[in-house]
Amino acid sequence: MSGTTCAICLEDAKSPVSIPCGHIHCEKCLIQCVEACDDAVECPCPTCRALFMIATPDLRFVPAKYHPFIQSSVRRVYPSPSDVVQALEERNETLRSDNSALKDKIKNFKARNDHLQRDKQRLMDTCEATQAAVANYREMERQLRDEIDLSQAPTTDELDFAQVNQERHGR
Ligand SMILES: [Zn+2]
Numbered sequence: 001m002s003g004t005t006c007a008i009c010l011e012d013a014k015s016p017v018s019i020p021c022g023h024i025h026c027e028k029c030l031i032q033c034v035e036a037c038d039d040a041v042e043c044p045c046p047t048c049r050a051l052f053m054i055a056t057p058d059l060r061f062v063p064a065k066y067h068p069f070i071q072s073s074v075r076r077v078y079p080s081p082s083d084v085v086q087a088l089e090e091r092n093e094t095l096r097s098d099n100s101a102l103k104d105k106i107k108n109f110k111a112r113n114d115h116l117q118r119d120k121q122r123l124m125d126t127c128e129a130t131q132a133a134v135a136n137y138r139e140m141e142r143q144l145r146d147e148i149d150l151s152q153a154p155t156t157d158e159l160d161f162a163q164v165n166q167e168r169h170g171r
């Protein structure tokens, strides 16, 4: 526990930053506060209303000898080593549970993939069977058509008769 409560979100300050009045807030909360501020130069401290500078002068137009005195009014607050260790342990714990959640997800994906592969094989089999059936049907149709054509074609006798008729009329 860092023990520093952010007056904006009322939780332990995350990425804590301090302002000249000494109050500490989450970096994100303070940025939101500055975004909502009407003034482009100064903003009141969310805890004590003391104004702090939000505009940083352009150092190109400030004599070099004054540069060391110009600093951002918002500064990062570094927690104690034990806080760092605890934060790292918490992060580690989070990563460990994320890791096992990801492993479960991968397992699920693998199972789903196997299932899809089986479905795909089944579809391919069905498709092949259908294609074979269609080819079979085409062959049957061709044979039937041949039979019909043969039955409708004139017999040898009829051909002779037609030839005789033609010869008779031609005379
Ligand atoms: Zn906060």
Ligand SMILES: [Zn+2]
Pocket: 021, 022, 023, 045, 046, 047, 048, 049, 050
């Ligand atoms: Zn303050």
